[in-house]
Amino acid sequence: MDFTLTPDQAAVLDAIDRLGRQFEAKPTDFDGFALEGNELETELEDGGYFDIAAIPEMGPVTAALAVERLARSPYTAEVALSMLLRPQLGMDLPRPLAVVENGRPGRFVDRARTLLVIDGETIGIAHPDAEDLEPVESLYAYPMGRVTGALSVQALSAEQADLARTWIRVACAAEIAGLMQAAIDATVEHISVRKQFGRALGTFQALRHRMAECAVLAGGVRRLALKAAWSGEPGDAALAAFHAQDSAGKVNYDVHQMTGAMGMTLEMPLHLWTYRMKALLSELGGRGGQAAEVARHCFAGGSGDE
Amino acid sequence: MDFDWTEEQRDFRATVRAFLDDNLPPDWEELAHGPGSAVQTTFSKQFCGALAKAGLLVPHWPARWGGRDADPWASFILAEEMWAAGEPRGGQYMNVNWIGPTLMRFGSEEQQSRYIPPMAQGQTLWCQGFSEPEAGSDLASLRTRADQHGDVYRINGQKIWTSYAGHADTCFLLARTSQGKGGISIFLLPMDTPGITVRQIPSIIGEGDIHEVFFDDVEVPATAMLGEEGQAWTIVREALSLERVGIPRFALASRMLHRAVEVLKRENRFSHGAIDQAARAHAACEAARLGSYNIIDQRCHGQIPGPEASAARFGTVNAERLVAEFVVEHVPEALAGGDAMLQAHHQRAIVAGIASGAAEIQLNLIATELLELPREPR
Numbered sequence: 001m002d003f004t005l006t007p008d009q010a011a012v013l014d015a016i017d018r019l020g021r022q023f024e025a026k027p028t029d030f031d032g033f034a035l036e037g038n039e040l041e042t043e044l045e046d047g048g049y050f051d052i053a054a055i056p057e058m059g060p061v062t063a064a065l066a067v068e069r070l071a072r073s074p075y076t077a078e079v080a081l082s083m084l085l086r087p088q089l090g091m092d093l094p095r096p097l098a099v100v101e102n103g104r105p106g107r108f109v110d111r112a113r114t115l116l117v118i119d120g121e122t123i124g125i126a127h128p129d130a131e132d133l134e135p136v137e138s139l140y141a142y143p144m145g146r147v148t149g150a151l152s153v154q155a156l157s158a159e160q161a162d163l164a165r166t167w168i169r170v171a172c173a174a175e176i177a178g179l180m181q182a183a184i185d186a187t188v189e190h191i192s193v194r195k196q197f198g199r200a201l202g203t204f205q206a207l208r209h210r211m212a213e214c215a216v217l218a219g220g221v222r223r224l225a226l227k228a229a230w231s232g233e234p235g236d237a238a239l240a241a242f243h244a245q246d247s248a249g250k251v252n253y254d255v256h257q258m259t260g261a262m263g264m265t266l267e268m269p270l271h272l273w274t275y276r277m278k279a280l281l282s283e284l285g286g287r288g289g290q291a292a293e294v295a296r297h298c299f300a301g302g303s304g305d306e
Numbered sequence: 307m308d309f310d311w312t313e314e315q316r317d318f319r320a321t322v323r324a325f326l327d328d329n330l331p332p333d334w335e336e337l338a339h340g341p342g343s344a345v346q347t348t349f350s351k352q353f354c355g356a357l358a359k360a361g362l363l364v365p366h367w368p369a370r371w372g373g374r375d376a377d378p379w380a381s382f383i384l385a386e387e388m389w390a391a392g393e394p395r396g397g398q399y400m401n402v403n404w405i406g407p408t409l410m411r412f413g414s415e416e417q418q419s420r421y422i423p424p425m426a427q428g429q430t431l432w433c434q435g436f437s438e439p440e441a442g443s444d445l446a447s448l449r450t451r452a453d454q455h456g457d458v459y460r461i462n463g464q465k466i467w468t469s470y471a472g473h474a475d476t477c478f479l480l481a482r483t484s485q486g487k488g489g490i491s492i493f494l495l496p497m498d499t500p501g502i503t504v505r506q507i508p509s510i511i512g513e514g515d516i517h518e519v520f521f522d523d524v525e526v527p528a529t530a531m532l533g534e535e536g537q538a539w540t541i542v543r544e545a546l547s548l549e550r551v552g553i554p555r556f557a558l559a560s561r562m563l564h565r566a567v568e569v570l571k572r573e574n575r576f577s578h579g580a581i582d583q584a585a586r587a588h589a590a591c592e593a594a595r596l597g598s599y600n601i602i603d604q605r606c607h608g609q610i611p612g613p614e615a616s617a618a619r620f621g622t623v624n625a626e627r628l629v630a631e632f633v634v635e636h637v638p639e640a641l642a643g644g645d646a647m648l649q650a651h652h653q654r655a656i657v658a659g660i661a662s663g664a665a666e667i668q669l670n671l672i673a674t675e676l677l678e679l680p681r682e683p684r
């Protein structure tokens with residue numbers, strides 16, 4: 001057990017952090033939902049960052065840290081599945097990747113070159129033609145899209161499907177960890193400055209305690225996501241995704257409540273993080289889906305000890 | 307970043323488990339019931355004596371005091387295994403975690419040679435005399451007085467909620483030597499000193515835990531003071547920073563959650579509602595575990611744990627609550643003679659957010675120190 005980063009990991013994450021800082025301000029003239037980070041994506045591509053999980057000194061835990069860090073940016077790009085899932089299946093999966101769950105619109109589907117098509121218990125891979133995909137207007141702050149044409153789907157074996165589900169869960173948890181932290185940071189900043197009744201809102205204990213509880217949840221989500229990325233165990237992944245989706249509900253409510261009407265505007269970037277979290281709440285069956293997996297893997301018998 | 311145990315750590319855990327297997331009596335789970343009871347105290351002395359002989363009581367202490375300078379992981383693995391087994395060390399865990407180390411750091415030579423060896427041999431029980439009827443969360447407002455008369459101090463006042471006081475040999479006592487926060491001093495007070503009266507307080511949490519302690523003209527030599535006059539606040543802050551993640555409560559909570567789920571599975575009752583709640587409680591236990599590990603990791607790297615220790619503590623409070631609620635809702639018979647250990651866990655879990663400081667105080671600290679929100683007006 002050692003939570004410090006190796007010098008190699010620290011160097012890569014430093015570089016990612018510097019990149020993240022270039023993309024940390026929402027442009028003042030942007031008042032939409034999906035703030036697309038095309039430039040960010042190009043930089044990641046050029047730097048070879050999408051492949052860090054496959055480098056032995058880095059591994060998926062470094063990729064999860066990168067996903068978490070980049071999710072804090074107001075700009076979004078398809079990062080999580082590319083960094084965490086793509087290296088796992090042992091096949092060539094051109095990015096961007098997207099998940100189509102039971103025919104619903106999904107994030108990044110409009111531009112995906114690889115689709116993970118989930119249909120009940122089965123998962124298949126498709127490489128769609130651009131004309132079979134279309135963008136969908138949505139409140140979720142990701143570019144959303146759907147499939148319009150017929151896909152040629154290659155079904156994954158049961159083991160590969162399980163592996164895919166595990167890494168979709170890790171990706172989901174790592175992304176929520178970053179989104180949650182960014183939403184908390186923005187809210188802390190807001191209530192530290194905004195004064196009512198002659199005091200900063202952040203001096204009222206009723207709000208301080210709720211923010212502190214959000215911070216505790218966010219820390220837990222982050223660590224469970226990292227542990228799952230480190231182990232690749234399906235139980236760890238389901239637990240991390242469960243805790244992420246479960247906590248996101250409370251955090252989303254609290255941060256919007258505390259930012260008042262300002263948080264309802266498209267001027268404040270809060271929605272970029274909260275509505276991305278909302279997009280992730282339903283992934284792989286939502287909390288009920290993760291709980292069933294937790295039951296299968298973590299309560300399979302035994303005492304639950306380390 | 308590595309979430310794996312080293313081989314040495316794995317071996318150490320296995321050694322501790324083997325020791326527990328060999329040394330806990332078959333009726334241990336019934337015994338584990340009242341952590342400060344006479345039966346438990348007697349058992350703990352025997353158990354801790356055996357632990358000491360096996361080199362497992364104070365491995366993280368310096369060799370000079372009977373330890374082997376093991377790193378903080380060793381003491382935490384030990385604490386996890388002990389707590390998960392129902393804490394057979396009883397109140398002696400306090401000696402091991404913070405009273406011994408605090409005496410090593412601030413005690414006089416005489417105090418060290420008098421008090422530390424019996425702790426290292428597992429033969430002595432201490433109690434912590436901090437809280438008073440009018441001074442709970444606001445500990446600095448405590449009123450118990452220690453007035454100097456020549457080379458003795460005369461102590462008058464009252465403590466409350468004092469765990470283990472009924473059988474304790476010595477009290478780690480906070481008393482006022484002058485006004486204000488800087489006017490509090492620490493005394494190491496033998497509990498058989500004339501003028502001390504102890505009364506047990508019947509409670510939900512089991513026999514022998516909490517007490518009232520009265521001090522009527524109790525005289526102690528000035529040499530019983532730990533550190534200097536007025537130094538209590540500094541010493542206690544440091545001592546309790548060791549304690550914030552001192553009890554790995556998630557370890558027993560997790561074990562009891564799994565036990566409760568096994569009951570449901572056996573009876574074919576582990577279905578939707580229960581599954582969701584079990585997942586939530588399990589996530590809280592594991593989040594608390596990793597939050598605590600984060601603090602131990604910081605200690606291993608020579609850092610002084612900051613506000614993240616409060617976050618780890620609050621995470622543990624969440625875990626205790628969710629597991630206790632799970633058991634009450636899904637295995638209610640446990641609290642009606644059904645399972646002594648599930649009941650003992652319940653009795654420990656309900657105080658998680660109160661004993662050793664209210665959870666809300668931790669939330670205040672997280673808000674100010676971790677989130678850096680502006681302070682509340684005073």
Ligand SMILES: Cc1cc2nc3c(=O)[nH]c(=O)nc-3n(C[C@H](O)[C@H](O)[C@H](O)COP(=O)(O)OP(=O)(O)OC[C@H]3O[C@@H](n4cnc5c(N)ncnc54)[C@H](O)[C@@H]3O)c2cc1C
Binds near residue numbers: 662
């Ligand atoms: C099982 C058990 C064992 C204990 N053992 C010991 C022991 O061995 N030695 C010892 O000295 N003490 C012991 N205590 C006492 C413990 O330290 C106190 O109970 C604790 O510090 C809280 O004080 P209080 O109970 O007076 O609560 P109060 O201070 O009266 O507070 C009650 C509640 O009010 C809220 N609150 C208080 N202050 C604030 C604030 N500033 N902001 C927001 N909310 C607030 C919290 O919810 C708190 O729980 C023990 C307690 C228990 C339950």
